[in-house]
Amino acid sequence: MQNNLFSKSNMKKITHSKGFSSFTAALLAIAIGLIFGFIVMLVAQPRNALQGFGRVLFGGFSRIGDVFYFATPILMTGLSVGFAFKIGLFNIGASGQYTMGMFFALYAGFMFDLPDHIHWIVCVLAGLIGGMLWGIIPGIFKAISNVNEVITCIMFNYIGMYLVDMWIQGNGTMYISSKTRTAYLPASAQMPSLGVKNSNVNVGIIIGIAIAILLYIILDKTVFGYELKATGFNKHASKYAGMNDKRNMILTMAIAGALSGLGGAFAILAPSSIPGSSMTYEPINIIAANGFNGIAVALLGSSHPIGIIFSAVFISHIQRGGTLTALYGFKPEIIDIVIAVIIYFSAFSLLMKSAFGRFIKRHRAKSESEDLDESVPAAADGQESARGVPAGQNSEKVGEEA
């Protein structure tokens, strides 16, 4: 009986599930990205390449707290991008929403005077609202006048960045012009730390994971989630079925914006390991990188909320490892290159999935025919048809995935 668990049909169910093929495609993209990174390291500094690469792979394990701390904002922007992907929108504006959320959280942190346990919650909610306001704009533009959301998002990345920098520089309480950065936030506005030594990891990561699970439930178990995915698959068919694609589009972008805004709030409200200080923001007219890293996280997690948790932790892990390569004379930018290559190859996921499906198919067809050769050597006709059926099924499956 126990053998049945690993029987062929069961294995087939696993290897043919959508999650499995996305997972293998992601692994393949990661492998190619890492190999490329290693080659770059070899070219840059052949002597230290091996040690440096070791740090990239395993360096993060020595700083587990930091890995989760830095994973928090990109988890949120990743969820934001991934959620918008489900309805077929490319939310490249996560940076702007992230910056807006960060500003709103900062504003609530400096300007509101609230008791200890409520203040940081209010700040987080302010961040959520800020991001939502900035995310809803591309949704409205897309729904009402059919403006391509990619362009809107990019324009509003710049508009948001300039606005926030101007608002911060114009506010005497928030900004210390001699240090060209914001002042330290009051302790009541900082999120509770999880108490890992030498690390700023805080409750943000737990809230983030809870939100990811919530999104999974929304996407898989609610009517809204169903409509959203249906619109993503085929806009016209879902409209024909009576779904309000415009309303869903605006709602999706509002939620996506809120998620990015939370990311910004989590980043700026994180507690500092040095007492009396806090995270600060420098208004230097540069677009927040965490928004773009969110795209990588979402793609690597195939836009699945649970997959995104793991991909955020993984990206954060190699980023931590990348900063450690400085010990061997490398620069942390090497990780950005690795991430870019991973994204490039995850765009091939479709092809990889079908290639992998074909590989399994061929493999199975071979092994099944061998089995049949052994068990029913006499029935030549039956063997022929038995070999034909699974192959046909497999090719259908592959077609569906594509």
Added chain:
Amino acid sequence: MDTFCYLVQNMLPVAIPLLLVALGGMFSERSGVINIGLEGIMLFGAFFGCLTVLSIQNTGLHAQIILLIAMVVSALAGWVYSLLLSFAAVNMRADQTITGTAMNMLVPAAILLFSKMNFNSDGITTSIAFYIREVPGLSKIPVIGDLFFKKTYLTVYIGFLLLIISAIIFYKTKFGLRLRACGEHPQAADSVGINVYHMRHMGVGISGILGGIGGYFYSVGVMDGNINGHTGVAGFGFLALAVMIFGQWKPWNIMFASLFFAFLRTLAYSTSLIPVLNTLKINNTYFKMLPYVATMIVLVFTSKKSRAPKAEGIPYDKSTR
């Protein structure tokens, strides 16, 4: 009049990169491939252009000759980099938006890495002046001489030359017609014997060449011949995409659109020199946002009846014919 002269003289070197890159985007999209990686292509071209200048600036060649050599190198670099997109989008039928995003992320990181390891800086700084004080002879023409032949760069003339060449290729040659057919209805184009894959490779390749040159011209006209990985090309690749949509995927409209944007941007960076604007006491940041806000306003009004190529973004599959 002096203010106007000043604005035009400063606007043109800014308009040219936008114009060229938007033209590149047009070639790519009219062949059916969305090219969001223009920002990356620009930066890649600019980097190799500046690297070339850096390596030959001490050979004593005339400055404008160096500019031309660097331009050719940047065109080649842009073309090579665009192969990443055409390979993914045409051969592998990958998602074009994602591929473009990856290309945009790769270049700044690569430049920062290379520059930090080799020059111990964020980018390349060259020390050669491409500025033309006045063009002999032509600058004596009243009005026009002041506007177009004084305090300018060679890039302006090359830019307009490339615009004319592009328009001729696009509208007056067999190749242009076939390219446009592939963006509208590739199945129909294929049925009359046009190789859609080949055409799309060409479209993306041309966008790489123009994007690379545009990127280098950005570094000459806007950044004084320098380039760095931090600020990159400041979103010009994306702005060019907006210019292209505003220009409705047509060369001459794109020219007007790019002049419009360049004008707004020049205005934003020279408010202190214009008496009228200076007395208004508006925060300078609002002017810096102006090109982006204007883009949005323009797109709201033009996107409803957008004439986007019908087949753009859809990988061509022969079996769907």
